[in-house]
Amino acid sequence: MKRLLHIVFYILLAISAQAQPTFDLLIKNGLVVDGTGQPRMKIDLGVRDGKIAVIGGLSGATAVQTIDATGKIVCPGFIDVHTHIEGSIQPNPGAANFLFDGVTSVVTGNCGNSAKDLGAFFQELEKLGIALNVGALAGHNTIRSEVMGSVNRAPTEKELTQMQALMTKAMKDGALGLSTGLIYIPGTFAKTDEIVALAKIAAANQGIYASHIRHEDHRVFDAVAEAITIGREAKIPVEISHLKVAGKASWGKSDSLLSKLYDYRSAGIDVMVDQYPYTASSTTLSTQLPDWALGGGTDSLKIRLANVKTKASIVAEMKKMLAESGADNYSFAVIANCPWDTTLNGKSIPTVTQKSKGSAYSLDDEIETILKLCSRGPRVQMVFHKMGEEDVKKIMNFPFCMIASDAGVASFGRSMLHPRAYGTNARVLAEYVREQKIMALEEAIRKMTTLPATRFNLSDRGQLRPGKAADILIFDPNKITAPATYDQPHAYSTGMEYVFVNGVAVIEKGKLTEKKPGKILKRF
Template sequence: MKANTLKLSALVMLMALTGCASKPTFNADILLTGGLLISGDGSAANAKKVAICEDKICGIFAPESTHIKAKQVIDVSGKVIAPGFIDPHTHSLSDLKSSTRNDNINYLTQGVTTVINGNDGGGPVDFNATKHTLHANGIGTNVGLLVGHGSLRKQVMGKVARHATEKEMSQMEALLEAAMEQGALGLSSGLYYVPGSYANTNEVVRLAKVAAKFNGIYDTHIRDESTFSIGLIPAVQEAIDIAKAADIHLHLAHIKALGVDVWGQSEQIINLVESEQQRGLSISADQYPWLASGTKLHSALMPKWVMADSKKAFHTRLKDPRLQDQIDRELAENLRRRGGAKAILITKFYDKSFEGKTLEQVAKEWNLSAISATKKLVLMGQVRIASFNMSAEDVENFMQQTWVVTSSDGTDGHPRKYASFPKKLKSYVLDKNLMSLETFIQRSSADTAKYFNIKKRGQIKPDYFADIIVFDPKQISVNASFAHWNVLTEGMQYVFVNGEIVINDHKFTNIHAGKVID
């Protein structure tokens, strides 16, 4: 009996000693303390400590944990810790290649740590060469690359207005296969734009099948977002048909119903997409939170046949007296679809005196019709415009779908390049309560990573790359507008890219920590 009592006492003492034993020290480079973690997977916010080791997240701990030792401890009390946003549709490649704009700071200040380039059919064909250039220069954000159908066409057959021959198809397929082997994320198309608009559906199917062999995606600016050619619903159906035939994930770029003719069709598109999803087709989309689209004046209004071949050929047709009646009729109809000359705002032009004026105002100043003013402007040079052509109801309807993620489609001359993510946060999450903060973050990070097959990014999770943002949602300031489109967002207190602090207490550190994703 006494022996049993002694054994029990010894066991109790051992258990007590084991329970009181301290945990082994966990060593990290950086430790974020005091913050509210929103991990990106849709789960509710929780108070956590987040540890970073080199370029990875190496631990997530309870607030009371005391066994972590870090070279740098950063107190982020009262702030949200979230995964860096992933923008699936940007036009930032020229900035990233630049010696002066490669920091991509207009994205970093929005909380975007990874951007996708090569959208709308314009992606680089030579993946390795592009990757080498970007890494040699240093880049502020991570970047993923799509291969553009339009770029493939231009390299193989120029801007000729016809279908590809079998030989040309084989050449495009070979170029795409090489880029996919090197690490491209997929194929993009811009079937609204020249020269993609000259291709038939089968041409795109054949190329999408190449991307599918490498588990790539098909990202498309559909052939028509309005009633310019085949119509909005048939254009969505064409994209679905391509994805079905190629057995590939379909991503609908900057989903919208553009122009008065198709306002209200968001419901039909949603029903069509979800019907196909229920049948097993993988489909997603992205959207920027603005009522105005942005493009070049000639892309918005010029008939596609006029723009074929070279710039010289384009301008020759535009000045040919024999073609004016036909050009004017088609221009007038395209202008009507976009809401008329008063809905076209000039946002960027070599002659700054035009910026901030509508096409209607310019036409009046010149004492010309809107059609004649359009042709004159196009002949003068590249004109970027904002086109106010979307309904608030359609924008909000698309935004609330679980398969629609956040994007910018960022281009010069439009505030979306500087403020799309904060605009959505302020206007649609905090003001209108269309979704929770957790949902907004998920659709700006983890969901995008999933749809684009980006590994180990988009969530705060051990062994994921340390792309992290720290901010107070109520202190985010949207400063860009249509009058002043290139003003940086304010409010991101810390931004980490691959474990490096690139924004430290609201200030850019001049560290270029971005990598090309492959």
């Protein structure tokens, strides 16, 4: 009798095991684009425990959730390697603007600005719960400010040692590398050798050097050359952030610039770039002033402006900078967010000037408007319409260019921010792939997945392959749209039917699930 009970027990156990689903998630009949650039193929995909388990014919398999993806693209989640989410993800951990745009992983800490303590930042996000995966760079501006403030000079030996110690700690905390913002205070005051000293620490820890280079206008060639020098001397891969040729005087120079990048690569320099697919940039209004005028912060700027001779020098240099860019006024400059007067949001500098000066205003009046705004204190965020469409397309087609938004987590409806915060990837897929056909869908997806994953050493992301993390998108390429515009920027991209992060649906049937399966992506 006892033996019979054992037999019955094992029979029931076997039946129970057979009844268990094979996978947590089964995606059937989809057109799989694996992220490598290879042509799509109709095949099934099974997910188990947050990882891709099997890719192949799975007609007999069972799953907790099965999705029929007939006619739909199934691809890796997009990786946005140039974001600024410090301070914006905490109130918005769902990061909806990124999810609707297909982004499942971001790299923050760009342009030299990062959390002061990356270890604490990562712990904060883990405790909070986040909808997407987050990695971070260590920002040079943040490190320099911590040690030196905003002074315009080289660091002493002691100060450089302190900066190196902060960089070492950041890498130990899991930073993916070093970023610089060489048009911003205080980064603009740093000489090349200072950056090399910090980049060497990133290199020793298998990190990357990502740079908002010193110039993006007619001086872009010199600025790129500096980034290459840093890469060569520090023996570190170079990522040039949001590559562009800005200002009408520079339009058409992308061919020569890309040719130079090919030359650098042929010479053994590991250089790549990223780009957002728009003809306008977004940064602070203070970038329209000469660097030296900004040293020491707002109080120092006010002192300089109170001195008639010094102010005249600032104005003269602003006019020179404007002329060299190919512009004769500031009509390209539109206020995205004025912290103390939101009625200015969406208005150009000439429009703001006209309101106070009347229709007969001059260039000097426009400059006066800028100086008053910059001396007020809080940063005024701008949208600058300064790039040419043909240059944007040529840079986009560079094989070593990845797609990146240069955005933070958006608070829906707040400020007149750049539409790239909502529509970067969708715009590429809808406008440049589907409508203009400047590249194949598979190539665009490679630029959004495998290329950034490989570049930033995110070894378990960016490709549909067994063992990789199950960050997966399902969408109809004919329905992807990016409705966000400069006039109406707060509009989510549409067309993403399913978005999975680590095997968990964060968008299901086009709607947010409010789940928070995101992880911290560290260097080690």
